[in-house]
Amino acid sequence: MSTMEQPEPPSEVLIPSLPNDIALNILARVPRRYHAVLSAVSKPFRSAVSSPQFFAIRSLLNSAENIVYLNVGSYDLSHDNWFAVHRNLSPVSNNKLLQLAPVPRIPIDAQLNGSAYVAVGPKIYVLGGFTNEKGGMFLHSNVWVLDCRSHVWEHGPSMPTRCFNSKAAFLDGKLYVVGGVPSNKKSWVEVLDLAVGHWEAIPSPVYGVSIPVYGIELVDGKISIGLGEHDLRLDPMTKTWGGIENKEPLLLDDCHCVVDEVLYHSSGWRFRRFDKKIGFWKYLKGVTEGKPKYACGPKLLNLVGRLFMAFAEVRFGDTVDSKEGELHFKKKKKKKEGKFRVWCAEIDVTEDGDGDWWGRVRWSDKVPLLPERNWGSPRAHFNDKVCPYFCECLSVSL
Numbered sequence: 001m002s003t004m005e006q007p008e009p010p011s012e013v014l015i016p017s018l019p020n021d022i023a024l025n026i027l028a029r030v031p032r033r034y035h036a037v038l039s040a041v042s043k044p045f046r047s048a049v050s051s052p053q054f055f056a057i058r059s060l061l062n063s064a065e066n067i068v069y070l071n072v073g074s075y076d077l078s079h080d081n082w083f084a085v086h087r088n089l090s091p092v093s094n095n096k097l098l099q100l101a102p103v104p105r106i107p108i109d110a111q112l113n114g115s116a117y118v119a120v121g122p123k124i125y126v127l128g129g130f131t132n133e134k135g136g137m138f139l140h141s142n143v144w145v146l147d148c149r150s151h152v153w154e155h156g157p158s159m160p161t162r163c164f165n166s167k168a169a170f171l172d173g174k175l176y177v178v179g180g181v182p183s184n185k186k187s188w189v190e191v192l193d194l195a196v197g198h199w200e201a202i203p204s205p206v207y208g209v210s211i212p213v214y215g216i217e218l219v220d221g222k223i224s225i226g227l228g229e230h231d232l233r234l235d236p237m238t239k240t241w242g243g244i245e246n247k248e249p250l251l252l253d254d255c256h257c258v259v260d261e262v263l264y265h266s267s268g269w270r271f272r273r274f275d276k277k278i279g280f281w282k283y284l285k286g287v288t289e290g291k292p293k294y295a296c297g298p299k300l301l302n303l304v305g306r307l308f309m310a311f312a313e314v315r316f317g318d319t320v321d322s323k324e325g326e327l328h329f330k331k332k333k334k335k336k337e338g339k340f341r342v343w344c345a346e347i348d349v350t351e352d353g354d355g356d357w358w359g360r361v362r363w364s365d366k367v368p369l370l371p372e373r374n375w376g377s378p379r380a381h382f383n384d385k386v387c388p389y390f391c392e393c394l395s396v397s398l
Helices: 020-027 032-039 043-048 052-060
Strands: 066-074 081-087 098-103 116-120 123-133 136-147 152-156 167-171 174-178 189-193 198-202 215-219 222-226 231-235 240-243 256-259 262-267 270-275 280-283 295-303 306-321 333-351 357-366 389-397
Touching: 020 043, 020 052, 032 043, 032 081, 032 098, 066 295, 066 306, 066 333, 116 167, 116 174, 116 389, 123 174, 123 389, 167 215, 167 222, 174 222, 215 256, 256 306, 262 295, 295 389, 306 357, 306 389, 333 389
Parallel strands: 256 295
Antiparallel strands: 066 081, 066 389, 081 098, 116 123, 123 136, 136 152, 167 174, 174 189, 189 198, 215 222, 222 231, 231 240, 256 262, 262 270, 270 280, 295 306, 306 333, 333 357
16 A cells, blocks of 8 residues: 555646647656656646656657666664665766755654665565664564655565565566575565565475575576575576576675676676676776775666666775863874765776776766765774675666
8 A cells, every 4th residue: 555645647737738648748758857847847747747657658758767776874874865866967067977866765763774675667675674673673574665756655565474684586577585584484485476466485495594695686587596605596487496507606695786697796896797608707807997995885786788886985094183172282192084975886898809808987976965974993994895884776767
């Protein structure tokens, strides 16, 4: 059931002297980043640019765009932050490459952590997770659905089991949710048929075993599941399991994505692609422009055939502590303090003809609206596997 009523196609006149179907055809050609401006023109405009009919026309006109949705949070914050990310096509005036449109948060009183995320058409599904409450950690079975056309949150069919740290994938009209905590839940794999809103369980070879799932991906029409050193593959048609025979593990974790059926992975600012012909990973050459000295928490996304990455850049420097009333001739104490900000970047990947693959940073910029925050550890203890924030990137066609 929706938390708000879904917008209906406008019945009032949109543009005087023009039929509404022609007016919609005109408005549908306007880039997505200007839809908030159109919504402010009038109530009929606001209804129009949020209606399914409007987005169907955009698709027919080949005007649909792939929009990145970014969810950024931290365990010391009371809520997370949702944004739609747009490129600024005229950054000279304000020197910013990104424009962020804030998106309403999930309508609960606490920040939801450890959820599984997946984009399906114009919607984003957020499954399970936990909140920190006075009595401790509270696990959820809720399914929240963001309709990116109207930025309205809806309730989806609740999961059979409360859990967090699951991974999710979408294939042939069904959502597959794998793993998670607690490990003794009834089903290691749960499947939601979106057409009928019904959940079912798939028997798995690791039922009741505490094995963390690091990542999930669709590879060759099957669901590949990363378990660290070993990977599993589920055939959704036959509901049978098998191993993945590669010379190296697929590295399915939070830092991977698939572009043109090729698996990519990032660790800090080092990128590699999996060569299925030889069963090995190969590092990308280049990718030096805009490279931060200290980066952590990367998330990769396939954005229309290019690599989109969100990450945290950490800066270390000397700062001075001084106490009120301290005499001017006393030596002031210096300390090392780290600060970090969230950045986004887009990377092209090309082959040079000699079997080597190169990456080139098309652009990179810090995420506005998110303040710089303390890192909390000295430079000597920097670890790109540890990051005080969490981030999810999803691409939606609108």
